[in-house]
Amino acid sequence: MSDCGCDKAKDGLEDYLRNEVAADFRAEIEEHLKGCEECSSEAHIHTVLTEVVRRTCNSEAAPTDLHERVRIALRATSH
Template identity: 55%
Template sequence: MSDCGCEKAKAELEEYLHNELCSDDAADIREHLENCTDCTTEHHIGRVLTEAVQRACKEVAPEDLRDQVLLKLRAVQASH
């Protein structure tokens, strides 16, 4: 394996974070991250953001809030 370089690592970081790269490309990115502080920082930021979005997608609004929003939406729809 060879170090893929910052340009490739940053271009494929999103796919790497979601395990969407073939094993050879993922290994290249992983090797690069072991040796590059800048790309490791980018990877960390991407991982933190991905985890935050995943948590947010699992959250459910309280039932009374959902009811209020639906009532407002229906009122707006009825007025148009």
């Protein structure tokens, strides 16, 4: 397996962390992260920030009428 390099790893990092990359590209990024402290640090920071945002957002409930407002707005834009 070859190392994909920093530029390619950083370009695909968000998709990789969301598990939205093909298996072969995933393996390339994983190989790169094993040997690159800068990119693995960036991946770790992204993961931590994503978890903090997820926990923060999950603690607040959306307004009860939000679903209906979104549905109405989507209908209006599709016509």
